[in-house]
Amino acid sequence: MTDEPKDNPTPADDTPGDGNGNAERNADSNGPVERPQQAQISVKNGISAVWLVPLIALIFGLYLGVKAYLEQGIIIHINFPTAEGITPGKTEVRYKGLIVGIVKDVSMADNLKRVDVTVEMTPQTADYLTENAQFWLVSAEISLSGVKGLDTLMSGNYIRLQEGDQSLAARRDFVALESPPLLPDSAPELHIRLKAKELGSIRDGTKIFYRKIPVGEVRSHSLNPDGQGVTFEAYIDEKYAHLVYNNTRFWNISGVSLEGDITNLKLKLDSLESLLIGGIAMGVPEQLEAGGAASRGDRFTLHSNYEAAQVGIPIKLYFEFGTGINDDMPILFEGITMGRIHRYTIELNRRQIIAEAEFDPRYDEYLNDKSQFFLVKPRVSLSGIENLETLTKGQYVSLRPSTHGIPVAKFTVRNGAPPIPEDGPGLHLVLSANSAASLSPGTPILYHQLDVGSVQTIKLNPGEFPRFNVKIHIRPEYAHLVNRESRFWNARGVAIKGGVQSFEIRTESIASILQGGIAFTTPGPLPPTETAALRAQNGDRFTLYEDEEDSQINTRIQVHFDSGEGLREGMPVKYQDQKIGEVDSLSFATGSRAGLSNISANIRLFDWARSLIRNDTSIWLVKAKVGLTDIKNVDALVLGTYLEILPGTGRVTQRLTARQHPAKSRSRPRGLNLVLRGDHLGSVKEGHPISYRQIKVGDVISKDLSADANHVLVYINIYEEYVNLVKSDSVFWNASGIKVDAGLFSGVKINTESLETLITGGIAFATPPKHPQQENVGQGHEFTIHDKSRDTWLRWKPGIPLRN
Numbered sequence: 001m002t003d004e005p006k007d008n009p010t011p012a013d014d015t016p017g018d019g020n021g022n023a024e025r026n027a028d029s030n031g032p033v034e035r036p037q038q039a040q041i042s043v044k045n046g047i048s049a050v051w052l053v054p055l056i057a058l059i060f061g062l063y064l065g066v067k068a069y070l071e072q073g074i075i076i077h078i079n080f081p082t083a084e085g086i087t088p089g090k091t092e093v094r095y096k097g098l099i100v101g102i103v104k105d106v107s108m109a110d111n112l113k114r115v116d117v118t119v120e121m122t123p124q125t126a127d128y129l130t131e132n133a134q135f136w137l138v139s140a141e142i143s144l145s146g147v148k149g150l151d152t153l154m155s156g157n158y159i160r161l162q163e164g165d166q167s168l169a170a171r172r173d174f175v176a177l178e179s180p181p182l183l184p185d186s187a188p189e190l191h192i193r194l195k196a197k198e199l200g201s202i203r204d205g206t207k208i209f210y211r212k213i214p215v216g217e218v219r220s221h222s223l224n225p226d227g228q229g230v231t232f233e234a235y236i237d238e239k240y241a242h243l244v245y246n247n248t249r250f251w252n253i254s255g256v257s258l259e260g261d262i263t264n265l266k267l268k269l270d271s272l273e274s275l276l277i278g279g280i281a282m283g284v285p286e287q288l289e290a291g292g293a294a295s296r297g298d299r300f301t302l303h304s305n306y307e308a309a310q311v312g313i314p315i316k317l318y319f320e321f322g323t324g325i326n327d328d329m330p331i332l333f334e335g336i337t338m339g340r341i342h343r344y345t346i347e348l349n350r351r352q353i354i355a356e357a358e359f360d361p362r363y364d365e366y367l368n369d370k371s372q373f374f375l376v377k378p379r380v381s382l383s384g385i386e387n388l389e390t391l392t393k394g395q396y397v398s399l400r401p402s403t404h405g406i407p408v409a410k411f412t413v414r415n416g417a418p419p420i421p422e423d424g425p426g427l428h429l430v431l432s433a434n435s436a437a438s439l440s441p442g443t444p445i446l447y448h449q450l451d452v453g454s455v456q457t458i459k460l461n462p463g464e465f466p467r468f469n470v471k472i473h474i475r476p477e478y479a480h481l482v483n484r485e486s487r488f489w490n491a492r493g494v495a496i497k498g499g500v501q502s503f504e505i506r507t508e509s510i511a512s513i514l515q516g517g518i519a520f521t522t523p524g525p526l527p528p529t530e531t532a533a534l535r536a537q538n539g540d541r542f543t544l545y546e547d548e549e550d551s552q553i554n555t556r557i558q559v560h561f562d563s564g565e566g567l568r569e570g571m572p573v574k575y576q577d578q579k580i581g582e583v584d585s586l587s588f589a590t591g592s593r594a595g596l597s598n599i600s601a602n603i604r605l606f607d608w609a610r611s612l613i614r615n616d617t618s619i620w621l622v623k624a625k626v627g628l629t630d631i632k633n634v635d636a637l638v639l640g641t642y643l644e645i646l647p648g649t650g651r652v653t654q655r656l657t658a659r660q661h662p663a664k665s666r667s668r669p670r671g672l673n674l675v676l677r678g679d680h681l682g683s684v685k686e687g688h689p690i691s692y693r694q695i696k697v698g699d700v701i702s703k704d705l706s707a708d709a710n711h712v713l714v715y716i717n718i719y720e721e722y723v724n725l726v727k728s729d730s731v732f733w734n735a736s737g738i739k740v741d742a743g744l745f746s747g748v749k750i751n752t753e754s755l756e757t758l759i760t761g762g763i764a765f766a767t768p769p770k771h772p773q774q775e776n777v778g779q780g781h782e783f784t785i786h787d788k789s790r791d792t793w794l795r796w797k798p799g800i801p802l803r804n
Helices: 021-028 049-070 123-128 237-241 272-277 361-366 475-480 510-515 548-552 608-610 634-639 719-725 754-759
Strands: 076-079 092-095 098-108 114-122 132-136 142-145 146-147 160-161 173-174 190-196 207-210 211-222 230-236 249-252 257-261 264-268 280-283 298-302 313-320 330-333 336-347 352-359 372-376 379-381 384-387 396-401 410-414 427-433 446-448 450-462 469-475 487-490 495-498 501-505 518-523 540-546 555-563 571-573 578-588 599-606 618-623 642-646 653-657 670-680 689-692 697-706 712-718 731-734 741-742 747-751 763-766 781-786
Touching: 098 123, 114 123, 211 237, 230 237, 313 336, 313 361, 352 361, 410 469, 446 469, 450 475, 469 475, 487 548, 518 548, 540 548, 548 555, 555 578, 555 608, 578 608, 599 608, 634 642, 689 712, 697 719, 712 719
Parallel strands: 076 173, 092 160, 190 298, 207 280, 249 298, 313 410, 330 396, 372 410, 427 540, 446 518, 487 540, 555 653, 571 642, 670 781, 689 763, 731 781
Antiparallel strands: 076 114, 092 098, 098 114, 132 160, 142 146, 190 230, 207 211, 211 230, 249 280, 257 264, 313 352, 330 336, 336 352, 372 396, 379 384, 427 469, 446 450, 450 469, 487 518, 495 501, 555 599, 571 578, 578 599, 618 642, 670 712, 689 697, 697 712, 731 763, 741 747
């Protein structure tokens, strides 16, 4: 107990001081003041409040200790291939964007090949650090597809955690993954696997498109254990998973697809994104109905392009060795893709290649035993490059379809285009040829240098060995150009014909020079006026001649010779210096003319020369003759002997007997034909000139004796433009050589018509001035030929106009 102090109340009316002792002074001045009592101190028993501070500190320390214990991190060790991008105290461990750990230390592993990273994880992760927990390093990656790990550009690299299964045993030592792992089975995305032959342009992160909308992506890829192909792990977003069916097709849309030929190029580009970073498209082919929903882990084939992804009817194609086929080789018809080869095997025993292909169901009617498949590949020749489109898109399989056969699924593939079926459109003909030189399947058929068809096959004719059967096809639009009188010939190379005076070079076209060809012509009117009897039909046979000239020589005659001297095969037959035919063959005569000295010549004539061969037609062998004064038949000396004819007027025949000497022609079809009668011939010969005022106006045709042999008859021809110069009173004389008159007192006079007549001889004539009795003369008029001229004849100037 303590004594309580006594009360010392202050009077109510006390005046307060100013705080500086003024109150006391005021009291003294006003009267006596009562002093305050001394304070009394009492002591209380108990614990001092000062001990509360250590107690509170102890409690707080215990709290912090318990808290630190409860919040203590979990130490784990992660093994990385390298410490690049990992910094102790800075590199974080993240889970779904939350920081769940931090790197404490980095040290070398025992084998010095990898590094151990010590990480302190938050306690909340304890239940998830189990056997299948996975860690990997996330860093920035810049590519055409964008920037991955963009957040690391600001905060630096970090380690990503994929939690483990809580039902598994806890684990504290881990090996980091080199790439992000697959999503767990519990993830909502649809996990599928795509199998391809090669990686191509597909990378991790490549988008998967459905109708050009991104619906998923590739997460990872790996080489198949057997080394045959690549497997892609892909995911489809949950909201698009229902679009994937068990018959969905996937195909690569990366880059640019260039299809077509030089004249029709098609550029395919799915999107700019797929061009830059690649892409995969998916969908169900139009021919199919959607199947059942795809399941997690389903496997699909990743096709190289859209065409390869289309569904098809399986067929087998059999190739010969050395054809050079490859996977994804297309099957095309007129530029339309009808199928594609997707794999093949080799059979060494049968020496063949068996290819498995898929054929478009829309064209299944062509899969029959009448359809023909063949390989199309580039062929280089002098004429150019065939199948040029194969140089850019490679060789391919084509077909000649039919809809009339029995359905089959196995086909033999030819190395080249098969012949067009004979029941197909167009005209199918057979040419009989002595030689197949320069001919091959595909050789063009030309009509006035227009390509109207082609050679289909060439085979030996067993019944006419060694002749060949050449089957040709004329396209439908040109079939009317052929009738049964058409002539076909080999148009290969260059034909040179002619002689010393002139020659001709002939060819169908530059293409025929390089690659050959068959040309034809049809005489007479074409189809509008053609009769049914002349119309060509499928299977009609024609002769294939060696050249155009040979095709026109079809009239055949037989000529008998007493001797074969000077005769040869191929010898030309002429009329008025124009070739009208040639000797085809020579043989010993038979029948009444049989004998080793008698020769029978088979002669082929141009069709237009048929009317020249009559029973009184003359034919003889023309040889060169060299004499002291002249050379006869100079052309025969230079070009060789030939046969000449002189047409008659009798009936047409096919058999003649050759003359030993040339026939004497007495007239010509043009000009004025006259007869000169004289007592002797002198030096006049065939071909000598007929002169008027020393100008040649005609020539001598022939000469002969008169019927009574008392006179000489000279047959001459005056050229058409000079016919008016000859009148009924014209006079003719022998102008050959030199006329010399000499006398004792008159001297010597030498006279000649011209230098030509001086050298070769000739006949001259003159016509007196016009008078009433003067008349024109007709064909065959006869004049007397004088031995020499008179001076008065040479002075005549009748003034006769010439014909225009």
